[in-house]
Each structure stands twice: as C-alpha cells, then as structure tokens.
Amino acid sequence: MIPLKLGVEDLAKYPFLEEAGEYFRQRGFSLNDISQPDFDIVIERAKSRVLDAIYHRETSSRLSDPEVELLSFPVALMMVKSTGLDHLVSRFSHTESVRVEKLLEDEREELVVQIFRHILKINLVAVTAEAEGGESGLHAFDYKIPLMDYLKRATHFHQLEWKLVNRVVSQGYVYLRTHDMIRLIRQEIDGMIRARLNALPVPRLPENLEATVKDLAARSPPPPKIVSVIAPDKYPPCVTTAQAMLEKGENLPHYARFLLTTYLVAAGRTVDDIIQMYGRSPDFNERITRYQVEHIAGLRGGRVKYRPPSCRTLVTHSFCFKVPECGDILNPVQFGIKRFSKNPTTTTTAEKEKGKEKGKARTKKQ
Numbered sequence: 597m598i599p600l601k602l603g604v605e606d607l608a609k610y611p612f613l614e615e616a617g618e619y620f621r622q623r624g625f626s627l628n629d630i631s632q633p634d635f636d637i638v639i640e641r642a643k644s645r646v647l648d649a650i651y652h653r654e655t656s657s658r659l660s661d662p663e664v665e666l667l668s669f670p671v672a673l674m675m676v677k678s679t680g681l682d683h684l685v686s687r688f689s690h691t692e693s694v695r696v697e698k699l700l701e702d703e704r705e706e707l708v709v710q711i712f713r714h715i716l717k718i719n720l721v722a723v724t725a726e727a728e729g730g731e732s733g734l735h736a737f738d739y740k741i742p743l744m745d746y747l748k749r750a751t752h753f754h755q756l757e758w759k760l761v762n763r764v765v766s767q768g769y770v771y772l773r774t775h776d777m778i779r780l781i782r783q784e785i786d787g788m789i790r791a792r793l794n795a796l797p798v799p800r801l802p803e804n805l806e807a808t809v810k811d812l813a814a815r816s817p818p819p820p821k822i823v824s825v826i827a828p829d830k831y832p833p834c835v836t837t838a839q840a841m842l843e844k845g846e847n848l849p850h851y852a853r854f855l856l857t858t859y860l861v862a863a864g865r866t867v868d869d870i871i872q873m874y875g876r877s878p879d880f881n882e883r884i885t886r887y888q889v890e891h892i893a894g895l896r897g898g899r900v901k902y903r904p905p906s907c908r909t910l911v912t913h914s915f916c917f918k919v920p921e922c923g924d925i926l927n928p929v930q931f932g933i934k935r936f937s938k939n940p941t942t943t944t945t946a947e948k949e950k951g952k953e954k955g956k957a958r959t960k961k962q
C-alpha cells in the first residue's frame with residue numbers, strides 16, 4: 597500500500613506522525629526559533645492546549661492556521677515536560693488522545709488505515725462491498741481487524757458487547773464500525789503520546805518560555821492525597837500497583853479499576869474515599885465514577901456487591917505482582933486475612949481446601 601501524501605492540515609491533526617518531523621526538518625524549524633516574536637502565536641496556542649488539559653481534560657483542533665496548530669504540539673510537549681509533573685503528563689496525553697479519537701471518527705479511511713498500520717502496528721483493513729463479495733451484511737461494517745489484534749485489546753473490556761461471541765467474525769477478521777474500532781485502541785493512542793512525552797529529554801527552555809512553564813505548573817493542581825483507612829502495607833501488591841499508577845495519574849486499564857474498586861469496597865473504604873482517589877485519573881468524571889463505584893458497592897441496580905477478581909484472572913491480564921506473602925491465595929481479599937490476622941487460627945479458603953485434602957489423605961492411610 598502506497599503511503600498517502602499528507603498535507604499540513606493532516607499533520608496538524610495528527611502531529612505525532614513521522615511526517616510531521618519531516619515537515620519541521622524541511623522547513624528548517626528549530627527550538628531556537630521559539631524565542632522569535634513571530635512565534636508568540638505558537639506559544640499562545642501551545643499554552644492553551646496545556647490549559648485545556650488542566651481545566652477541561654479536552655481540547656479541540658484549531659485548523660484555521662494549520663501550521664500554528666502543528667508547531668504548537670511539540671512546544672506544548674516541551675512545556676509539559678518542563679513542569680516535571682507526572683500528573684500533568686498523564687492529563688495532557690489523555691486530553692490529546694481524546695482529541696485524536698474525535699478526529700479519527702470522521703477521518704478518511706485511507707488515513708485511518710495508515711495511522712493504524714504505521715503507528716499502532718495493527719493491520720486494519722477498510723471494508724468495501726466489492727472486497728466482501730456476495731457475503732451478506734459484512735459490507736455494512738467500516739473496518740475489519742485480525743482476530744488476534746481484536747482479542748488482545750477486547751480483553752480490557754468487561755461489557756458483553758466486546759465478547760467475541762457478540763461480534764461478527766469472518767475468515768480470521770473481526771468486523772467493526774468506526775466508533776467501536778476507535779474505542780478499542782483508545783488506551784493505545786494515550787499510551788503512545790505518553791511514551792513520546794516520557795522519552796523527551798527535559799529541554800533547556802528559551803527564556804521567554806520559563807515564566808509560562810512556571811505559570812502552568814502553578815495552575816496544575818497537585819493530585820489530592822489518598823486517604824487510607826487500612827495501612828497501605830496491608831494491601832496486596834496488585835492493589836498497591838494499581839494505586840501507584842493512579843498516583844502517577846496514569847490511566848488504569850478497566851480490569852485494574854475493577855480490582856481496585858472492589859478491593860477497597862471490600863476493605864471498608866467509603867464510596868466518597870474511592871471517588872476522591874479516582875480524581876487523579878486523567879479521564880476523571882465524577883458523575884460517571886460515582887455511578888460505577890456505587891454500582892460495584894451494591895448501592896444501585898441489582899444491589900449486588902461485586903467481589904474482587906480472582907488471582908487467576910489477574911494473572912491472565914498480566915496484573916499479578918506476586919510476592920512470597922501471597923502464598924497460594926485465590927483472591928486478593930485473602931492477602932490481608934492470611935498475613936495480618938490477629939487470630940493465628942484464621943485460614944484462607946485455599947488453606948481450608950488444603951487442610952481438607954490432608955485430612956482425607958490421613959483418613960485413607962489409617
């Protein structure tokens with residue numbers, strides 16, 4: 597497939613593409629140019645991108661002057677990196693990923709396919725009526741992706757709609773509409789922008805940017821302190837890892853959120869405590885978070901209080917960080933009971949099962 601020739605407007609929309617770097621090189625732009633008065637407009641736009649991330653967690657593209665829009669992206673990255681605030685890095689990458697998502701929804705197919713193939717390494721194929729031949733219904737979808745690529749990402753979603761049995765699969769491909777396809781890779785776009793930011797060396801700022809960066813750092817509120825009911829050293833490592841990710845402002849995958857919320861509910865934390873903790877999350881929305889936490893805590897809907905996922909499930913999702921103290925527990929809630937119980941006779945379900953087996957073996961010997 598011949599790569600599309602991209603115009604400056606495309607690059608302004610997707611400034612993380614390799615072609616954007618090439619554009620800067622061809623035009624001879626360098627960091628030194630930022631101190632020129634001509635660049636004030638770029639600095640202003642870069643600052644507004646960061647402020648949008650701080651205050652609104654969303655921003656939109658301004659394509660009336662695509663070159664300013666394009667240049668403002670690396671300048672905004674530089675500003676965020678220079679603040680040294682991990683929390684702001686996460687918020688900015690999330691905000692930019694939401695912007696990209698919205699654009700991809702209306703993007704021309706060839707460019708979507710190119711972005712998926714070159715940036716995300718997913719062999720996405722645009723669905724056409726001719727290519728699908730006479731097979732009825734398939735041409736109603738927008739894209740298809742290889743089954744393995746789908747499965748790798750869909751395991752992060754717990755809703756029934758993402759289960760493979762509820763998808764249309766044909767000849768090794770899963771068929772999707774644009775909206776679902778973009779939802780599927782939401783975290784990857786965020787991760788890609790975050791990786792760019794993390795890999796960026798802390799720049800030596802031109803003088804005219806120092807005050808702006810200080811201002812942005814001052815406006816970016818520090819994440820609220822986590823109020824803990826149980827001492828953190830009593831939590832199992834999978835839970836403390838999820839907490840540490842939240843502390844850094846990282847976007848937790850769905851199953852890690854489910855683990856954290858169910859565990860903290862089981863540990864007796866209040867709904868408000870848990871919601872406050874999620875305030876660090878770059879995509880925090882209090883109304884949605886309250887609904888989800890109350891649902892998990894059994895205060896809504898069917899009033900079922902959810903139990904944390906089993907250790908086996910967490911292993912499957914590569915979210916088990918087992919330490920010797922985990923022993924052979926089956927569920928993270930058993931970690932505290934087994935290790936910290938004041939009653940030395942307290943046993944976990946796993947231990948009880950083991951005990952029964954031993955008992956049976958003894959009876960047989962006798």
Ligand code: SF4
Pocket residue numbers: 832833834835906907908910911915916917918919922925926927928931
């Ligand atoms: S063994 Fe269980 S409790 Fe321990 S880290 Fe793994 S998932 Fe968490």
